[in-house]
Amino acid sequence: MISRLLNSFLFILCALCSINYFENPTASGFTNETDREALLAMKHLVLSDPFRALSSWNASLHFCTWHGVACGSKHQRVIALNLSSLQLAGFLSPHIGNLTFLRRIDLSKNNFHGTIPEEVGQLFRLQYLSLSNNSFQDELPGNLSHCSNLRFLGMEGNNLTGKIPSELGSLSNLRAPGLLKNHLTGSLPRSFGNLSSLVSLSLRENNLEGSIPIEFERLSRLAYLDLSFNNLSGMVPEELYNISSLSTVAMVSNNLSGRLPLDLGLTLPNLQTLYLGLNRFLGPVPASIVNSSGLEYLDLASNSFSGPVPKNLGSLRYLQILNFGFNKIGDKNNNDLTFLTSLTNCTDLKEIGLYKSNLGGLLPNSIANLSTNLYYLVMWGNYITGTIPTKIGNLKSSQALDLADNMLTGRLPESIGKLVMLKEFYVHLNKISGEIPSALGNISGLLKLDLGVNLLEGTIPVSLANCTSLNLLDISHNHLSGFIPEKIFSLSSLTLGLLLGSNRLSGRLPSQVVNMRNLIQLDISRNKICGEIPSTLETCLMLETLNMSGNFLRGTIPSSFKKLRSIRVLDVSCNNLSGQIPEFLADLPFLSNLNLSFNEFEGKVPAEGAFENASQFSIAGNNKLCGGIKAIQLPECPRTKQHKRFSKRVVIIASSVAVFITLLLACIFAVGYRKLSANRKPLSASTMEKKFQIVSYQDLARATDGFSSANMIGDGGYGSVYKGILGPDGQTVAIKVLKPEQRGANRTFVAECETLRRIRHRNLVKIVTACSSIDFKGNDFKALVFDFMPGGSLESWLHPSTVESQNSKRLSLLQRISMLIDVASAFDYLHNHCDEQIVHCDLKPSNILLDNDLTAHVGDFGLARILSAATGETPSTSTSSLGVRGTVGYVAPEYGMGGQVSISGDVYSYGILLLEMFTGKRPTDSMFTGNNSLHNFAKTALPDQVSEIIDPLLKIDTQQLAESSRNGPSSSRDKIEGCLISILQIGVLCSVELPSERMVIAEVLSEFNKIRKILCSK
Template identity: 50%
Template sequence: MEFLQLSGNNLSGMFPASLYNISSIYFISIAVNLLHGILPPDLGLALPNLKIFLLASNRFYGQIPSSIANATRLVQINFGTNAFTGSMPMNFGTLDALEFLGAYENSLGTNQGIELTSFLTSLSNCSNLRLLDLTLNHFKGLLPNSIANFSTKITWFALLGNYISGSIPLDIGNLVNLQKLFLGENMLTGSIPNSIGKLSMLETLELDINNISGEIPSSFTNLTRLGALYLSTNMIEGSIPISLGNCTHLENIFLDYNHLTGAIPYQIFGLTSLIIVSLSQNDLTGLLPQEVGNLKNMGQLFVSKNKLFGEIPATLGNCEVLEFLYMDGNLFNGTIPMSFRQLRGLQELDVSTNYLSGQIPRFFEVFPFFQYLNLSYNMFDGEVPNRGVFTNISAFSVVGNSKLCGGIKLLQLPACPMEVLNGRKRSFNHRLIVLIVTLIIVLLSLCILAILYRNRRSRKRVNLASPLKNQYPQLSYGELFQATNGFSPSNLVGEGGYGYVYKGILNSDEQIVAVKVLNLYECGANKSFVTECEALKNIRHRNLVKIITSCSSIDFRGNDFKALVFEFMENGSLESWLHSSLSKQQEPKNLNFVQRLNIAIDVASAIDYLHNHCEMTFIHCDLKPSNILLDGDLCAHVSDFGLAKIFSATTGISNHQQSSSIGIRGTIGYVAPEYGMGEEVSTQGDMYSYGVLLLEMFTGKRPTNNMFTGNVNLHGYVKMCLPQQVMQIVDPQIILEMEEEPSKPSRSKQCSTANISKLETCLVPVFQIGVSCSVEMPNERMSVKEVIKELHKIRNVFLGVRGKRH
């Protein structure tokens, strides 16, 4: 036996010791069970071929035997969430291929700091180290400076949830390819080193719940890929650096529970990607910047318990997806802005302990999702509303406002004086008169419009439901709003140049869909919408995304709204598989060689259909991994026709009314070079993008990778290595998948370790196709029909399938 896979089966009892004596085994995965037992002292000697060892989330105990280091071929170790005790072995440095070390354990014995330091120092010899995870254990001792000497290939380093002390090494910036750094929930001290700014690939930085002091380094300006910043619950001082405004991909920023001072820089609110902003429990002063209204996607804002003053900016009303807003414990004055009526998705609002005045807005009564409203300890006056959230005494608080009256009986507030009620009555009468006059005017106008419409209906028709053909179902804005939970950030699954994509469930038939909402403020968004509708209503192919309908209407604020509704692809985009963004709860997404080959054939088939088998010739203009969606069977579907160019199949002349060509058509790295010279779009341009896509799929490198500078690009990088050095440029995950996975059901038969030579043989022509498609001269590129023919041959050779004779 070489392979043991028992993960997630709710198994219990003692793990059989005899299984540790199978010397041929190289894969053991028994994670997420209720198994217990100890590891044998001769583990590494008994299992010399062991590569993958996954015991996470069980009840194993005892010490990790030092002999484990003798299993020199180890690639993955995950001992998370167990009950291991004792010291870690000190000679892990002998592991020459350690890519995934998820050793989630162990309380160290005596001389603990020395043991941990020795263990981490020994890993400096692991030249292929890519991921080291010791999360949620009982490690103690100092964080050694030697971690700065880890392999520069390391992308993931985690010690989250231990008892590590000491400071972050000054030379942490040496780990130039680090993408994830998790050191939170420890006892670290000292300051954040300025060299951290050298980690230009960093996507997540988690240092929360420590004793870190000093200031946030200005070198953060270089962390342009940073998506999540967790510095909460430390002793960080100084001001929030303006340089954070350069972190254009930042989505979550947690700086709460520190000693930050000064004003909140308005540049922070220029980061339109922000979803959560948490600045509570600091000593911040000044106004809340008006620019906060730029954060259209912000779902949570926490600025509690600071020293902010002035009026609440009315621009907050622009943050229509806001769900949680905490502003309590500050010095805000004035009234609650009327623009808050637009925040209909609010679930929790706390503005207590400020100096707010005026009447409580009655529009709070109709907010459908309100679960918590705290208006206490302010200077509000007038009548307390008595509908909606104000009917549940446990869901709202108005204590500490001495001038309030009315409301539900449980509040035990005095009845409102007659002038208040009369004022409401006079206001009601005034509104009634205005309403009647308005209705009369509207009725007269409708009569006139009806006559005009009868005369002109042959020339003017209005359709707000769908610009697609009548056979498509018609959906309103309200139905899409409900299907996506109010376009909640939790439903957001992607974004593109012209809008955002939300997962939704249509109540009519419980169908799961993807709703692409166009950002009509973006230049060209309307043209993109028209083009995509025109393209999708005229094409149908198994490898093209299936359109369900479109919606061209107005939202609840009266603004134009345009959206496309597609069949939901449960496996997301090819981008997410090629360049996984891991979280603590997710395991890596990996594609083996045959799966990638199948996807390449699927995409080529879609291109062939668009170029050669439609009444009109369609040129996609924006082929890239994020526009390739994968269904449950990993079958590829080409999406996003917003930049498509449509030509007459007979004349070859572009239909300009159906075109949305805007400047250089496509995405940097994938766009054909001739487009940059002003040349018209062509089918050869799509083939260039396809060639780059194919090279990216099998090298695992984006065409915009930092390694490609000057005259060196992905095309040239691959071409230089053909044919002898293909195994040096292939995505290592392809080789790892072959070594890890013996036969198991999938779209095609998996390969074993013995197929490495066959893999090399098949990779050469694959890369040659990618290089041939991405040459600079358009007329020298392969045609899509040739690509499909060659890829089928390669797949047949790899799978040992003999082609049919014609």
């Protein structure tokens, strides 16, 4: 009995002591004075106070009256500290742990840095803690779990690293932990499933990885879940979709996969926001989604969702954003777009994104009846047919209208002029005809207008000059004619580009170009522009690309061009320009692509600046040039007139002797072997230019040590290639010897000669000479002599034959891009800049040769076709007798079905080559069987699985490139991944089955130059 009484007494005593500890300010050793001292210690570590918010923290005032300090009325202890948005900078003092009565701390939106003191974990009464939008570093203290009353934890917008402490899972009162926008790593703590009071969980913009814990299913009160922009992977637990309280689910930009439950709309009846973009989700969009009647934002972009789209999305009356872009929700059939009509019921709809979604069928007229609040309608990159509705002007709130890269026909409706809020209008890459509506001039706030690659005709409306905010105007690749309106060149707002190329525009280039001081790109190529280049272009100081090729310009390059210090690309080829090449071009610091070909320039070629590297400039077709670097092999410039006359005589005499000796030898051979050679057809004199040196069989045999196998560097169907040292100068050459026994070899030789005599470009293998003769045994002998390419073939770099080669032959990302630009430049020249179009017909890695600088040169024109400039057909007088050939895997599919040779066939081969270069897989790889092909392999991986299919060696290079970036690995990694996606998209678009749907090579070249510019930018 006494023992029981004693125990009861001790229990009461302990209880009283406990009460005294918590309620008596002095019982625990912390008093009003310690609170004051703690606040002063905090002030001491504030290094910057621009608003003098802490000036009141001094001895003349009681600390309970200090700015931002709140005390309890009973004991005058600090219970709240609110110093938000004061631009305070410094450290958070550990003495904050002495403010033991604190219930609320708000230091958000300042510039505190350093480590969060662990002493914060001593504040067991704390309910609200916000340190967001500062610069705190290091790890989040795990002992915050001691703050058992904590309801709100705001740590977003700092530089916190390390893992999320699993101890935080014991905070049963926690309702909203905000840890977004940090650098947290590791996995999501399973212990968070114990946070029974949790209402909001935001962990976006960190580096978290692993899967979403199944324990999260226990968060029965959760309404807001945002895990976006992390590295989470795996399937989302289906149980998570059963949390009926969820109103927002955001998981954008992770590696999450799996399917959405078919009953999603039934299990999440309160759903208002569903953001799942940039992941790997697949399967259909659940039809039950319409049961989430309060849904406002639905964004599933950049996944692998398939169709069909639920037809009754219009029942989502509150829907504001709908984005299905970069998915496969369509089947390219006529029913793909029927769901758009139901969306006319969504009166709050503001954004629709259906780009690159495999959608086909007619564009319904009902889109003109969509919400008048709609400001964003983007449907580019599909297979949509039909015409743009005449009542499109009903969408009066539209700011962005993008219907590019489809199969739209008809005219641009005049009602577009009613879209006075429009900022961006894109309809390029369609088949739209008729004239450009003058009503476009009503949209004074228009920023970007792209009507390129269509069938538009007529003149350029002067009314476009009313679009005084326009910074991009692209009407290239149409059938426009007439003069360029002078007022267009008065648009000082044009900065991004004025692109008028590939039309039928005539007249002079207006001098009003002086107004476009900030223009970056000007393209008037392939028109009928005449007259002289206006010197007023000197005012375009920001100009980076100037393309004036393929016109009738005359005169000289203005000396004022020396002021264009930002110029990177200058193309004035295929004009009637004359005079000397200005030396100041060598002084332009960024000029890296200079094309002066096919003009009438004369005199000395500079050897500095852009002229130091033969891959950076072209002077082909200017026959009066001399000097320059050795690589371009021009004659030396004469020093004096007397020396010039003497040199002429020497050349004439030497040439006459050489011709006489050659003719004499030819006669001797002809007499000795007339029976053997009677039926042989001699090589036409027109097949090679007279300037090529004459070589005999004996010369070539001596150059190759008798065609020794040790000098053989390649062997193909029609001939073998040898390395040789030719002539007294010791020129290293590659000698392609035709196999006379091979059927078609003779025709191939004639075809290649006929083609090569017409062309000259820095990215084509240069021919030295040709030989049609008889060997020592009286057999027919034919050979072509080329510049030797020491870098070997691209084939040997992509698929090395030995382990040593694999270790040494690694092409970087930028090297691969540069090579593809080289090849595209060559094909752009063949397709668009020759007197007659030339189709190569056999592009593959083994036909691309590399010099010492790994500049790519296209070779082997044995199957080339010369197309008539007027009809686009193969003329009977050229190489039409050759059968359609190519290499399996690279040859365009229409050729195999008897289709006519065309430049789009070369584009197909280019697309396959591109995909091979970036995946490391040959198109004939054993994995490609049935309907599976290299094209489909890449297409299926776009856009979210690109990192899985690229060449492993390239993946290593991109990682190193990202880590070395000044902008930080994360930013650079995103930029590189975006460029890889764009590159593979080009490859896929070039290698589609239908020729009419392929890109044109000029567009490919333009896109690659943009990609290289992005990667090279700091």
